[in-house]
Amino acid sequence: MAQGLGDTIFVSGSGGSSIYGCISDRISKDLEFHRPITLAWQSKDRYLGMAHKIILRDLMKTFSLISEDFSSGFLKEKIEKKFNELSANLKDSKERDSREDLEYWSGLQNSAKNLLVFSRNLFATTPSFIDLLANYRSDTTIKIWENALDTQEVHEYGYMYQIRSDINYPGIFFPEIDPASFPELYTAIDNVGVN
Template identity: 30%
Template sequence: MRYGIISNEVSRELGFNLPMTLVWTGRDYYSGIVHEIILNELKKAFDLGIRDIFTLSEKEVVLRMKEKRKEIAEILRNLGPEKENKKLIQKYRGYYINTGTQARIAGNIFSLTPSILDIFVSVGFDGVSESWRHTLGSLEIEEGEFYKIERDVIYGDGRVTQIYRNVKALSEHNDEIDPLGILKKRDRKDV
């Protein structure tokens, strides 16, 4: 949109005709192969059921993360001295750190702007066509210097938007729900 504003200003200054400009804001919601892989990892990390990721609210998913981390932290506290239980401590510490890693990776994956090729591979030509037909049938266009459309495209059923919201919630609360206080330190060390 910034390019369009600059382009229009330059065109006015030079006396050129102003082209009609259409700006579409919004995002594509779909579930591709990479999404499915990371969702399976999240389900394992936080003991989520198959339907939980799209039926639970953001608060409920974050609560699951909190409960899982508290559970692992409690196990670690109860294991006793490190030299007696070194392997078990490493195992559960790894599980704990993995919950942070998976939430961070999922947040990154679900926030990416997808390739149209990935969308076609994931939902097929008919799925793309149907989703666009549905989206285009309910557009509201705001007129101004630019014609502006604010509309998301949802591929598949509407539950996919809840998956995106839940993953975003997990990602946003990832560092603050850290009963052992080791996830943030780990991030700084890795940078």
């Protein structure tokens, strides 16, 4: 296709299409077809959209957290402390043979575990362009991307050049959390285990 159109540059995805691009590039080289320069932008887009706001508020309520806990390095310990309290209450309920209290504390514990699983899954998801558009104005997104491209690193990788520049979008729904701390926040949530 690049031969017929005379393309000079092709911007590729960084997923499965890069494997096909490698095969295509080798075939094009062997057949002496025109090969455009291929770029793939590999980045991590981190932001706090509406779904993130809801889940962070639920985490704060369930585990008695404050905003700073998400980037302080002590998130896991605070969550473990809450689970220890729930376990102690469960143990006490069993010892007192209180079925009502046992069901209550067991329900809270299960709900907290489910919340953590959901949180990890949400923060591990790669946002879609549509989700970014739903949370940010297009002119804001374009400025953020332009800034990222101005500060990017380019590495040659086989047949393509990879641009590496992570993006931390401004926190519209959680302005008290600095976007510069998003990598730590995402890592902290990912590191929270569920027993």
